[in-house]
Amino acid sequence: MNAAARPVNEEELQAWVDGWLDPARRGAVERFLAENPDQAARLGDFRRHGDILRGSLRGPDREPVPERLLRAARGGAARRPARWLPTAMAAMLVLTLGLGGGWTLRGALEKPDEVAPGAGAAGGDLLVRAAAAHRVYSVEVRHPVEVRAEEAHLIAWLSKRVGTPLSAPDLREFGFRLMGGRLLPARDGAAAQFMYEDAAGRRITCYIQADTKGVETAFRFAEEDGLAAFYWLDGALGYALVGPLPREEMLGIARAVYRQTEP
Template sequence: MTNDPVLESDLHAYVDDQLDVARRIEVEAYLSQRPQAAAQVMADLRIRDELRLALAERRSPAEPKTREAAGRLQRSLAWRRVYGTLQRVAAVLVFIAAGWAGHAYFGPFGAKEVVASVQPPAFVDEAICAHKTSLLREKMPSQPEVSGYDPDDIRSATAIVLPPLPQAWRVVDMQIFPSAYGPSVELAVQPRAGERLSLFALRPGSFAVQQPLPIHKNEVQAAYWQIGDVAYALVADKASADELTETARRLARSLH
């Protein structure tokens, strides 16, 4: 992690998949506190994916749909690059001014470096608790797992929208849990033999657009995100942070 401020150029690089994992996490933490900027980035990501999909389907770059997607992305990023240049100049001036002020007040060795960490929201703890409960139920013959579920029924009863699952995933259990925010949904799934993940969703009572962020806590790996008024977490006992976060990103994109 770094203490560098997130500038407009970082947002361009984020859209273009040109950041390393550490910097992506910093950018996503920045966006999680700024819904308007996050919404713009999500729109650029959608346009980028539309363009990639058009090219993947072997459409000619001259076809109207491809031209339109490319044009929208180019116009959006072009304006933001101009704005980003001005922002970088302002940031440099601010740091110069802060440096002189700090030197005058503290002296050359008075300031101490402070590294802040982003704390995950409370629903992540609930997701981890639901995952561990699901693993406990798996070992209890008296507690049969419920493999059938209806996303429309869940949405009607809880107002929680679940992302469409990959075809290879098998649902092995579904439970409705109480939470501090109301009902929550936990799906236990098997992406492949010997692997078990929990997809957790609830309405946290706030609106945000946040890309998936990884976290290692209580001996499990998780990735959490929020789209609108529904928050999600993907939890696993055995998974790499990068792989789980990328899986969470694919699920998040499927909701747009």
């Protein structure tokens, strides 16, 4: 029996789905599918499901490759970053937006006091709690927030518990809708977390705590593997904005939060 006339088998059908079919057998498979609409529908579904999976899971090829992996690929010594949550400050690169001085980049652990006199620990503590809360709650499907934005008492309740009048920043100009908020522990008391979501399902959280001991800081930036955070103390409240967005996008949103909450 010559190759074109041989009956098709399951392996060949799978190979047709994946584009690995021997070209000599394409005619036979396509004739078979024309005569067997059930099989054509089945293979069509296989292709479609494959497209959905590929589209859903692929992504890291569009992300910038971390420098440490590039160094490792080139055979250089690549340091592993310390972990953000367990080791707090060690992991951070702090980016200060000096009021007149432009951008400077330094390690917060080495010289935290130069970044924000007297406030290194307070800001780091804020960041660690905000990031932990973000990681825990932003992945929640059923209960991402404790009180939904639609409920009128959300702001009054959080203000009362945090101990100072709060407002939820309006981030609709960036495509982020307020989902609601929740009450969380802070170092000495309570903090509020507001959660936002955009049309793509990305979630960012704004963590606000009252305990700043009157310290003010510039914007500081930290990021680790896909999560970016800007955080600052404004003398009355401490803010940390955390989300899976690129730095520039987070900065725009952080500036809007800052404008809206200026004391």
